[in-house]
Amino acid sequence: MNDEAPRPGPELCSEAEVEQLVRRFYARMRADALLGPIFESHVHDWEPHITQLVDFWSAMLRGTRRFAGAPMPKHLALPGLEWPLFERWLGLFTQTTAELGNPAMQQLADASAQRVATAIWGRYSNQRFPLFG
Ligand code: HEM
Numbered sequence: 001m002n003d004e005a006p007r008p009g010p011e012l013c014s015e016a017e018v019e020q021l022v023r024r025f026y027a028r029m030r031a032d033a034l035l036g037p038i039f040e041s042h043v044h045d046w047e048p049h050i051t052q053l054v055d056f057w058s059a060m061l062r063g064t065r066r067f068a069g070a071p072m073p074k075h076l077a078l079p080g081l082e083w084p085l086f087e088r089w090l091g092l093f094t095q096t097t098a099e100l101g102n103p104a105m106q107q108l109a110d111a112s113a114q115r116v117a118t119a120i121w122g123r124y125s126n127q128r129f130p131l132f133g
Pocket residue numbers: 035038039042043052053056068069070071074075078081085086089112113114116117120
């Protein structure tokens with residue numbers, strides 16, 4: 001039995017599993033009444049966006065180094081984000097990871113998503129309601 005938290009690496013999951021996660025998650029998000037319109041108004045060319053997200057999740061889960069984006073400034077520039085939207089995002093994400101049949105991947109993906117969501121929201125809310133300066 002292995003009680004240790006899963007670590008990123010090529011044995012955790014395949015590229016095909018990463019792509020399946022991203023495509024299923026985005027299908028859910030685009031159909032969501034609150035999140036869908038945010039993506040539709042900012043993402044005009046879907047395939048490059050999906051590729052960017054596959055590269056991001058491949059880095060998080062498999063430790064690859066293709067991702068060269070800048071998620072923090074892109075999210076800081078989005079108007080009207082609130083924590084409940086992040087909770088909704090996380091709800092759709094964890095529903096998707098639960099369906100993939102790879103519990104170690106699920107555990108690392110869910111923990112990483114939670115950590116990044118908290119980090120983005122921390123910066124976002126501080127930008128709007130600065131605690132310092
Ligand atoms: C309320 C929650 C969120 C909303 C509404 C949201 C929305 C968006 C939108 C509209 C973009 C495209 C921005 C652009 O290309 O200008 C984007 C990009 C991205 N998002 Fe999110 N996001 C959310 C949470 C998250 C979380 C929690 C993560 C990671 C765990 C994440 C990862 C990314 C990544 C990697 C990109 C691509 C960044 C790049 O192109 O450099 N997002 N998001």
